[in-house]
Amino acid sequence: MQTSVDDRLSSPLSAPGSRFKVRFTFKSIQTRLTVLYAALFVAVLLSLAIALQIVLMANARREVGGELQSSGAVFERLWSLQTERLQQGGEAMVQDFGFRQAVATGDVATVQSALANLTRRLKVDRAIILKADGSIIGGANEAGLAPKRLAMSLDPEVATSGIMTLNGAFYLTVAAPVLAPDPQGWALFALKLDRTELGALERTASIPLRAELIAGNDRDLAGVAAAGVKLRALVSQALAGRRIAPQNLTVDGAPSMVLVRRLNGLAGGPGVGLVLTYPLAKALAPYIRLRNLIAVVGFFGGCALLAGGAFVARGIARPVRALDAAARSLKEGRTAELVIDGEDELARLAHSFNEMAETIRARETRITQMAYTDMETDLGNQRALEQAVSQLLQDRPEPALAVAVIAIDRFSQVRGAIGHGLAQQLVATVGQRLISMNCKHVSRLSNASLGFAMPCADLASAEAQIDELTTAMRAAFPLAGTVVDITVTAGLAAAEKGMSAEAVIERARIAVDQAASVGARYAIFDADAYGDPGQNLSLMSELMQAIGSDELTLVYQPKLDLRQGRVTGVEALTRWKHRVRGPLSPDLFITMAEETGHIREMTDWALDCALADQARLAEAGHRMTMSVNLSGRLLSDDAFILRALDRLKGQEDICLEITETAVINNPERAKLNIARLIETGVSISIDDYGSGLSSLAYLRDIHAHELKIDKAFVLRMDQTAKDALLVRSTVDMAHSLSLKVTAEGVETSATLALLTAMGCDLAQGYFIAKPMPLANLFEHLGDGKSAQPQRLSA
Numbered sequence: 001m002q003t004s005v006d007d008r009l010s011s012p013l014s015a016p017g018s019r020f021k022v023r024f025t026f027k028s029i030q031t032r033l034t035v036l037y038a039a040l041f042v043a044v045l046l047s048l049a050i051a052l053q054i055v056l057m058a059n060a061r062r063e064v065g066g067e068l069q070s071s072g073a074v075f076e077r078l079w080s081l082q083t084e085r086l087q088q089g090g091e092a093m094v095q096d097f098g099f100r101q102a103v104a105t106g107d108v109a110t111v112q113s114a115l116a117n118l119t120r121r122l123k124v125d126r127a128i129i130l131k132a133d134g135s136i137i138g139g140a141n142e143a144g145l146a147p148k149r150l151a152m153s154l155d156p157e158v159a160t161s162g163i164m165t166l167n168g169a170f171y172l173t174v175a176a177p178v179l180a181p182d183p184q185g186w187a188l189f190a191l192k193l194d195r196t197e198l199g200a201l202e203r204t205a206s207i208p209l210r211a212e213l214i215a216g217n218d219r220d221l222a223g224v225a226a227a228g229v230k231l232r233a234l235v236s237q238a239l240a241g242r243r244i245a246p247q248n249l250t251v252d253g254a255p256s257m258v259l260v261r262r263l264n265g266l267a268g269g270p271g272v273g274l275v276l277t278y279p280l281a282k283a284l285a286p287y288i289r290l291r292n293l294i295a296v297v298g299f300f301g302g303c304a305l306l307a308g309g310a311f312v313a314r315g316i317a318r319p320v321r322a323l324d325a326a327a328r329s330l331k332e333g334r335t336a337e338l339v340i341d342g343e344d345e346l347a348r349l350a351h352s353f354n355e356m357a358e359t360i361r362a363r364e365t366r367i368t369q370m371a372y373t374d375m376e377t378d379l380g381n382q383r384a385l386e387q388a389v390s391q392l393l394q395d396r397p398e399p400a401l402a403v404a405v406i407a408i409d410r411f412s413q414v415r416g417a418i419g420h421g422l423a424q425q426l427v428a429t430v431g432q433r434l435i436s437m438n439c440k441h442v443s444r445l446s447n448a449s450l451g452f453a454m455p456c457a458d459l460a461s462a463e464a465q466i467d468e469l470t471t472a473m474r475a476a477f478p479l480a481g482t483v484v485d486i487t488v489t490a491g492l493a494a495a496e497k498g499m500s501a502e503a504v505i506e507r508a509r510i511a512v513d514q515a516a517s518v519g520a521r522y523a524i525f526d527a528d529a530y531g532d533p534g535q536n537l538s539l540m541s542e543l544m545q546a547i548g549s550d551e552l553t554l555v556y557q558p559k560l561d562l563r564q565g566r567v568t569g570v571e572a573l574t575r576w577k578h579r580v581r582g583p584l585s586p587d588l589f590i591t592m593a594e595e596t597g598h599i600r601e602m603t604d605w606a607l608d609c610a611l612a613d614q615a616r617l618a619e620a621g622h623r624m625t626m627s628v629n630l631s632g633r634l635l636s637d638d639a640f641i642l643r644a645l646d647r648l649k650g651q652e653d654i655c656l657e658i659t660e661t662a663v664i665n666n667p668e669r670a671k672l673n674i675a676r677l678i679e680t681g682v683s684i685s686i687d688d689y690g691s692g693l694s695s696l697a698y699l700r701d702i703h704a705h706e707l708k709i710d711k712a713f714v715l716r717m718d719q720t721a722k723d724a725l726l727v728r729s730t731v732d733m734a735h736s737l738s739l740k741v742t743a744e745g746v747e748t749s750a751t752l753a754l755l756t757a758m759g760c761d762l763a764q765g766y767f768i769a770k771p772m773p774l775a776n777l778f779e780h781l782g783d784g785k786s787a788q789p790q791r792l793s794a
Helices: 029-095 097-105 108-122 147-153 195-203 218-222 229-239 280-331 345-371 382-395 411-418 420-436 459-472 501-518 533-546 586-596 599-619 638-648 667-679 696-701 721-736 749-758 774-781
Strands: 002-009 018-025 126-131 160-166 169-179 183-192 210-215 247-251 254-263 272-279 401-408 440-444 449-455 477-479 482-484 488-494 522-524 552-561 566-578 582-584 625-629 654-659 683-689 706-709 740-744 762-764
Touching: 029 097, 029 108, 029 160, 029 169, 029 183, 029 254, 029 272, 029 280, 097 108, 097 169, 097 183, 108 126, 108 183, 126 169, 195 210, 229 247, 229 254, 229 272, 254 280, 272 280, 280 345, 382 401, 382 440, 382 449, 382 501, 401 411, 401 420, 401 459, 401 501, 411 420, 411 482, 420 440, 420 449, 420 477, 420 482, 449 459, 449 501, 459 488, 459 522, 488 501, 501 522, 533 566, 533 586, 552 599, 552 774, 566 586, 566 599, 566 762, 566 774, 582 586, 586 599, 599 625, 599 638, 599 774, 625 683, 638 667, 667 683, 706 721, 721 740, 721 749
Parallel strands: 488 522, 566 625, 625 654, 654 683, 683 706, 706 740, 740 762
Antiparallel strands: 002 018, 126 183, 160 169, 169 183, 210 272, 247 254, 254 272, 401 449, 401 488, 440 449, 477 482, 552 566, 552 762, 566 582
8 A cells, every 4th residue: 555645735834725635545456445344344343432432421421420419418418417416415415404504604614524525425526615705615716716706696596507617627516505594605516527527428328439528718719729610610609509410520630520519607607518529430440341342342353354355355356456467468469368257247347358358459460461561452561561671680691681672664654544443453463473573572662663672692693683573574464454564663772780671671762763863774772872861951950050150151253244354243152161061062052952941041141141242342442243143942932032122122233143944833923023023123144044944935034134154055165166156146146135145164265265256245254263252352353443354364
């Protein structure tokens, strides 16, 4: 069993709103049932004990109360008899003529002799004669006795009795008048009510109670503090004349029953409280054996219940534990079967569990089959091939395993010709042919491609096998009464040490693309040609950090005006000097930026830098056209165009260079955005003309200002007449369309001379100047009068 405390505090710990929730958790149902049975038994036993205690206490109080009432009545009767005895003895003495004569004449010796004789005979503790004037014969003035006041209170003709206090002790006193014949005084006879007398009274009671006397004045009541406030209150009420029933009080630390009765004082003096006390423990003593017997019975009954509960709980918990173990086995994918004899609920539960386990096993088998099977061809899928290759990689050493992928050429056209149903049959038939040629684990990877494992001695034997397979695939495939001829392209990849199955299959698929790119029937994966896509992909995340930092910069390549013989413009080119890999090729990161969409941010940055540098050149006296390359992907991006229009509004001598393929994806949107750029005063240059799908319609639809001839035609025009003819015809055509012409790739003086003779407007290339940072451009341009470079005059 575990105990946990959940403290939920709505205020600090000392606040009244704090709550503590205690939760008991059992790890075993057997323990839970056993503890539950024991708790119920203990609860019942405690309830019985509490009820028994309540009944016993009630009975004890009732019986003790009745006994106290009876004892109080007995005490009152005994004191009444004692008082009568004293009165009779006193009256006999005061009736004696000699005694009365002795009192009248003041014969003290005779009086004292008579008093001593009466004291012995009546067994009293005090005997005195109180004269009417307050004088005393036969005894000294006792402490606490006021003779004159007492003489005034006594009836001179009637005997009386009551409690009198002398020297702090209580006395039962009888006063008899002495008449001779006139009243001469009173004869007082006092019996001391000490512990001996009270003990004699206690012994007359039927129960072992305790009797005490408490005086009725406030000073004496204050002295019974040990009895408690309630006892003082009871005494006060009794002395006031109220008859009080027995009360429950704690006396000397023990629960007790207390009865208080009033004893009258002598001649109207202060009364005395008679307190009868009986501890309830004595009343309950006869029941202790019964209580002990119940405790013993409860103990052994609890033990028996625990043992029986544990036995019953074990019978219930055993099949539950078996069910738990079976469920765990089922969860972990192992076979689970539960056997419980009987016909009760647990047996039916075991039967239901077994049926459920069987259903789950069947469903798992079906799901596993579906997960590793291509449902259209009943061949394995890529997951099945990956699993098989993984197992082979574990079982066979490197390089004894290769993976091949065969793709059906022009599958979409074949499917369009024979229909989807027959196309699926074709793929399945190709797979069956591969299986018949001992290919292992043939699986469908896509609509038109199949992959399989090739355990082999070395890569050369695998290459020979794939060559044979691709040749065999040229044989016709009979389908539903017709014959289909196909060709295939295959890729082959060898497993290397530590390589995963997914990586080997991916390489084989890439090899198919590499074979298709060169028109070969098959190809072996070429890692050098493929490069490192993971490393290049990481560049894209670093590109966003490089934008605006020192890693990404602009360089400028001058453009020479062949008619004026001076530099009149520059082309802004982006360069990236990576902090780890050093300078990166623009073809690498610009192409990747276009594919990932980062070209937007990079072009925004390039425009801002180019415009700022153009302003610096103008301040130094170098007014020239600034050309910036614009990716064709951005021409259909309305959001970028809006930002570009905002940047270029009011700017002069800005030229945006676009390639002739820029409008292929979305021609109408691209043409519209080009027109919007031209309206702001921006010049448009068609870059790399001749290297793509050159079209006269393209020149007709785009209202450009400049045509840049690709360097592929310019580089060899001084050596090849055909290239020179193409360049010349392009210059003439562009001038006819009112376009300026810029020739890229000018690297020799002969090329520059030919372009000048052809009437080309601008020249750009290493012979003019290489791309350079802005600071170097200032040095190249000189003092602001932009002249032709020194190397051109040589």
